[in-house]
Amino acid sequence: MAIVKHIKSRNANYSAAINYLLFEHDEKTGKKIVDESGRSILRKEFYMDGLNCDPMSFDKECELTNAHFHKNKKREDIKSHHYIISYDPADVTENGLTGERAQAISLELAKQMFPGYQALVVTHTDGHNESGNIHTHIVINSVRKTAVERQPYMDKPHEEVAGYKHRSTDKFMNTFKKTVMDRCLQEGLHQIDLLAPAERKITQKEYMAQKHGQQTIDEINRKIIEDGLKPTSTVFLTQKEYLRQAIDECAVTSSNFDEFQSKLLELFQISVIEHRGRYSYLHPDRQKRISERALGTRYGKEHLEQTFLRKDPLAILYVRSHLCLVVNLQTNVKAMQSPAYAHRVKLSNLQQMANTIIYVQEHGFDTQSDLKNTLLASKQELKEMQTQFAQHRSNLRTLNDQIRYTGQYYANKEVYSQFSNAKYKGKYRKEHAKEIQKYEEARDWLRSFYQDGKKTSLKTLTLQKEKLQQQIASEEEAISSLKEKLKDLDTADQNVDAILQMQIPEPVKSKTKDLER
Template identity: 30%
Template sequence: MAVVKRISSKAKVGKIEKYLKQEEKTEEKLISGMNCDSDNFAKQCEMTSMLYDKNQEKNDRKYYHIIQSFSPKDNDKLTLEQAHKIGEKFAEKNFKGYEVLIVTHKDKEHIHNHFVVNSVSLENGKKYRADNKSLWQLRRTSNELCKENNLTNSIQPLDRRSKEKITSGELRKMVRGEDTWKSDLKAQITECARTSNTIEEFKNRMKEKYNVEVTERVRTSKGQKSTIYQYKGEGFNKPCGDFRLGEEYKKEYIENGIIRRSEEKARGKDTRTNAGQSAGAEQRTPRPITTEEVVRADNYLARRNNQNAEKVDKQVDERIRSHRQQREDFERVNRETKTGRNQSQGTRADREPSHEKNQGIERER
């Protein structure tokens, strides 16, 4: 999918401009400017800010950095020049009146566009409004342009909650091609969770294989208490709570995934046996770790272990097929369990007289 991320910065524009224009990352024909000269972008941004007496303090947000990454699966349909033209249309639709530097990078497996937007409008001196509404508009515009150019694999789903949390600092490191301790931890959790048969085994694997200690503590959020996992390992300034990693790394997701896989193994992976009892009558089983997370973990671990690329591809394909089957079985069990609950509630309603009927009987008396 085409992932659109946005970062704000209080640093000088010249630093990001110098980084994006490195010869090994791009070339001259893949650099352009909107409402500005791309060769003098930083200077013009500074002059615009001075003209409207904006961004003169150290803590003022000088610019916004937006990244539009296309899916590698669309590489056969997308050239660098086409990606840059899409980037220019993207800027025209979203940043009218602002000075924008547009740079297309070719240094990764996937083609991606960088946009540096001066936070001060050239037309009226108003500051760019960076809120959730404008971020979702950026993603909608990206999807529209992908559809126009038949980039079906680069259309980003907009109806899902974020499954992982990425801070702006981590995103900057990812842009530079650097691994973060949090991305390392996510890959380690995914790998240990899907190879463990019990929760204790998961904790022991994390400790023995990666020297990461997994403990539990009670967290209070918005007046509600819940038990979470905490991870403490080498290089951590302090323990990391599971809520800082994303939805699919939370304690309940990991534990339910391990329990479900153990039950399937005990039944010989026949999820049709006792399907109504697998999820529990009163407890809803959260979705286990997804196929995408498995692929990310496999790729990460393979890179760390320098395995053969062809061998890794085969392993990833096997993991994808296995997890897709598990997810289909999981969804079917949830549907059957839900149907059983509805039938049980209907039977109870037939046995018990309604409040209105009771009132009618009292009036007749």
């Protein structure tokens, strides 16, 4: 399976990326490994290409692009984006994947996903911690060098023009993952659904914290053992992993949420509450809760409630999993090559067909047209809600400016009044330059905003802001809910199309009879 990771960097030294990709580095310290003569050691095997640049002058060319467009001047600016495509180690032995082939695949993906950007595409065959998995690094300058055709994942105006900064949005990442999945299946490589939420969501940051924490505790324990003592702890757990293990232990012995809640608190001092239809957990050493989304779907309300229901043999009859797409075996290269894999896909397809039929019946869709019309109407509704939401967010920004400049105006009005009446204005302005400048800035902004000269009071503006914030929060929740509904509708629609096009045995076909009318 290929997986995709993303890391953003504020490091203005683009040479650091070249050095890391070309030369051996110590994974513990992050420092470059040198030989006896103090010279850097090249990696044993790597493949390098450049997009819109010479790979060996990537750093200088990026700096020239930034200077040309006057971008990435501030320390907090994101200077580059680092994407990593890691392939399944089994692909090497089972599907003949080589570093050269992985580089060719990844280079095509980079050309497709990062048009107009300067990029380094480098494939390593050593794997992380010498695991042996082939992986490709794609490092791009955050500023687009040349204009390109507008892409479907672009949702901001002028995102395709030269000088625009790359944005790794959810929409872009989902498109990237879908593209990687499709290419891997086309190449006959192992692949999982990258768009499905992970059961155990472990970010790169948590992975590195776990790794460094374990190294630290191992070093401490080694010294304790050398002193003839026995270590009290041999395993390091991040706070999130502590929560996961505690939840796993309590969930299997709980038959409802109240019991689950009590056991977590009693055995592990973990507080769990339900908020807006989701669980959130409080680690005993934290003050801020960790949401179920940060832990993975296995630790969310939906999965855990199914776990509780399974304690009741009758309740399980009413448990239904999330809809997933039916896989077309005729176009799935992996299924063609592996009968065992094809058999697993067939079983999964049967389950998803059943889930789809249940969904269609539960929502009262009498015909396929009803389903498609509801899907189209929901998409239009979402578009209108997002447009209104964007307008209200824009109104909030304007309202914040009104509040800021109104407050700034009245806070410095007295100083400016004294300045107007001062005998030596030059001296007074010099002594109160900051206050006078703020007053004049606020005055000029308010004059341009209030054409009739009538200003709104701070109290009224504050009340308007509170009301608008409540409206935005409500719209955000409604949009999130509608997106979930759309996801199921879209999956059901595609599955119905797949079911009706398949040659299904008569007993199964009769279950979709109502959809064929």
